[in-house]
Amino acid sequence: MLRRRISPGAIACFTTREWGNLASQVAHDPAELVANRARLTAELGELAWMTEVHGTNVIVVDEPGERGDADGLVVHAPGLSPAVIMADCLPLLLANETGSVRAAVHIGRRGLVDGVVPEALRVIRELTDEQVYGVIGPSICGGCYEVSAELSEEAAAVHGAATTRWGTPSIDLAAGVRNQLDGVSYSEIDICTFESEQLFSYRRDAVTGRFAGIAVLDTP
Ligand SMILES: [Zn+2]
Numbered sequence: 406m407l408r409r410r411i412s413p414g415a416i417a418c419f420t421t422r423e424w425g426n427l428a429s430q431v432a433h434d435p436a437e438l439v440a441n442r443a444r445l446t447a448e449l450g451e452l453a454w455m456t457e458v459h460g461t462n463v464i465v466v467d468e469p470g471e472r473g474d475a476d477g478l479v480v481h482a483p484g485l486s487p488a489v490i491m492a493d494c495l496p497l498l499l500a501n502e503t504g505s506v507r508a509a510v511h512i513g514r515r516g517l518v519d520g521v522v523p524e525a526l527r528v529i530r531e532l533t534d535e536q537v538y539g540v541i542g543p544s545i546c547g548g549c550y551e552v553s554a555e556l557s558e559e560a561a562a563v564h565g566a567a568t569t570r571w572g573t574p575s576i577d578l579a580a581g582v583r584n585q586l587d588g589v590s591y592s593e594i595d596i597c598t599f600e601s602e603q604l605f606s607y608r609r610d611a612v613t614g615r616f617a618g619i620a621v622l623d624t625p
Pocket residue numbers: 545546547548549550597598599600
């Protein structure tokens with residue numbers, strides 16, 4: 406598990422490969438998925454999950470389990486943590502100063518361009534006046550995420566256009582997200598999922614699991 410402080414009251418946790426697949430969409434063995442999620446709940450407490458659909462829908466939830474289609478989950482309850490799953494897309498974990506409001510956001514190419522990040526910040530700021538903090542989690546980097554020239558150009562509108570290590574058009578999700586974190590105090594876990602064997606990568610492995618990012622209240 407990779408851990409990083411989000412704010413004085415919240416911690417970001419990212420599961421590594423040893424925690425297994427955590428996504429229902431790609432579960433080859435449903436019993437294994439249930440066991441993996443139970444193990445994570447035992448470690449971190451009750452978790453709320455979403456079905457990521459590459460949209461901009463951000464929902465506030467107060468119950469554990471599957472909470473439906475969304476790309477951002479916001480939790481405003483102490484005994485519950487929002488989780489996001491991915492392999493290559495970017496997990497962004499956000500929290501206010503005290504950790505009373507925490508969010509998990511899923512950002513792929515579509516969500517970056519369509520504005521899921523500003524939408525998440527809007528929803529959070531409706532719930533809290535405190536400073537907002539963030540951790541940009543591991544994702545495929547701009548040096549690896551090759552796309553068509555057209556898609557790269559589209560991402561340029563949100564400062565997410567880049568070039569691969571081999572000189573072709575790409576998207577830098579983290580750069581685009583940084584550009585949208587208006588007023589947020591953030592840090593970054595600089596690991597590329599495509600290059601790190603520690604994490605799942607859809608582009609590298611094709612048939613693969615998904616890892617999770619969770620924004621946990623840091624109870625003293
Ligand atoms: Zn990379």
